[in-house]
Every structure is written in structure tokens, then in C-alpha cells.
Amino acid sequence: MYVGGGIALLVVGGILSFGVSDRVDGLDLTAIGYILIAGGVLAIILSLVLNNQRRNTTHTEVVERRNTGNTPPPPL
Numbered sequence: 001m002y003v004g005g006g007i008a009l010l011v012v013g014g015i016l017s018f019g020v021s022d023r024v025d026g027l028d029l030t031a032i033g034y035i036l037i038a039g040g041v042l043a044i045i046l047s048l049v050l051n052n053q054r055r056n057t058t059h060t061e062v063v064e065r066r067n068t069g070n071t072p073p074p075p076l
Helices: 002-019 029-055
Strands: none
Touching: 002 029
8 A cells, every 4th residue: 555655656756846847936846746756765665664574473372281280090
């Protein structure tokens, strides 16, 4: 899920920084595009790190036994 969002941020940021030549008063579209590209790269890296941590988890089962000293008689 995060990889897809990161790719979307990369695409929108690339379009804003390299493909749009219009000017908007008070906004620098090129800078906004670069910020979106950086956010997309960060989202992809974080998703890969988190998925790697989830994959390496192990589960252990703890079984407690109590030995009272009385052994059952052997079967006949």
C-alpha cells in the first residue's frame, strides 16, 4: 500500500517539477514537485523497511510442565 502511494507521489512530483511551466502567484510548483518526490522516495523506503521487519518476526510457544514426582504406572 505504501509503495503505491510512494510511486504516486513520485509521479505527481515529477509532473509538477518537470512538466508544468505555468506560474501561480505565491506558489513555486517546481519546489512543491521536488518535495513530493522526496516524500515518495521516503514512503517507498519506509515501506520496504517495515515489510522486512514484519517478515523476520518469529513466534515461540511456551509450554509449562509441572513434575510432581509421582509417575503414572506403566500400561499393562
